[in-house]
C-alpha cells in the first residue's frame with residue numbers, strides 16, 4: 213500500500229484517483245472545486261482540505277490539472293508542493309502541459325531530491341474510468357519503475373518516451389493527430405449524411421474500410437452511434453474543445469521552436485478556436501461536427 217496525494221479530480225483525475233483507491237492505496241484527494249471533492253468523497257475516497265494537507269506524509273503525488281500554469285502554480289514557489297515534500301518523494305504529473313514547463317518542474321524537483329515524471333495520458337474519460345489509459349512517460353527510467361505499479365492500476369499501456377518532457381512531446385503529437393482526424397471524420401460523415409446516407413451505416417462502412425480510426429471505433433461525433441461517447445450525452449464530459457485547443461496550441465509552439473511544418477495541425481487549431489469562440493469551448497471536442505453539419 214502506497215500513501216498517495218491525488219490533486220485535480222476533474223473528468224480524468226476523479227476516476228483515476230478512484231482506481232488507485234480501489235486498488236487498496238491510501239489516497240488523499242484534493243481539488244479546488246468543491247463539487248469535485250464531493251464526488252470523490254461519495255465514491256469513498258478520503259478528501260483533504262488543501263493540496264498541502266493531501267501531501268502530508270505522501271510517498272507519491274499524482275496531479276491531473278488543466279494546463280501548464282496550474283501545474284507550475286501547484287509545484288513551484290515558496291508555497292508550492294515541491295518546497296514541502298520530503299526528499300525521495302515521487303511526483304507523477306499526468307496533466308497535458310508544455311514540455312518546457314514539465315522540464316522546469318522536473319529540474320526544481322531534482323534539486324530537492326524529488327523524482328518527477330511527466331506522464332500525460334491518452335484514452336479519454338472512458339479509459340480513465342476503465343483503468344485502460346495509455347501513459348506516455350518522460351523522466352528517469354528508475355523513477356518510472358517506481359511509478360509502474362501505480363500506473364498499471366490506472367492504465368493498460370505504459371511507454372517510456374525518453375527524458376524529462378518527452379512524455380509531453382509524445383502527447384501533443386498524438387493529440388494533434390486526434391484533433392485533425394476528428395475534423396476529417398466529421399467532414400466525411402456530414403458529407404455522407406447531406407447526400408442522404410444513414411450516419412450509422414456510413415460510420416460502420418468507414419470503420420471497416422481504409423478510413424477506419426479511433427473516432428469511428430469508439431468516439432463517433434454524431435449522437436446515437438456510440439451509446440457511451442460524449443456525442444450521445446449532449447457532448448458533456450469527455451475532452452473539452454478548449455482542452456483540445458490548448459493541446460493544438462502547444463503543438464504549434466513546439467513546431468515553431470523546431471521549424472516543423474504542421475499545416476493541418478495549424479488549420480485544426482483555428483477550426484477548434486472558431487468553435488470555441490462560437491460558445492462551445494466546454495463541449496466535448498467531437499461537437500466540432502456541428503460546424504460542418506447542415507442545421
Ligand code: NAD
Pocket residue numbers: 219220221222223224225242243244245248263276277278279282285286306307308309333334335336337450451452455
Ligand atoms: P477538468 O477540467 O475536468 O479537471 C481539472 C480539475 O483540476 C478541475 O476539477 C479543477 O478544479 C482542478 N484544478 C485546477 N487547478 C487546481 C489546483 N491548483 N489544485 C487542485 N485542483 C485544481 O480536466 P480533465 O478533462 O480532467 O483534464 C485534465 C488534464 O488531462 C488536462 O491537461 C487535459 O488536457 C488532459 N487530458 C484530458 C483528457 C480527457 O478526455 N478529458 C484526455 C487526456 C488528457
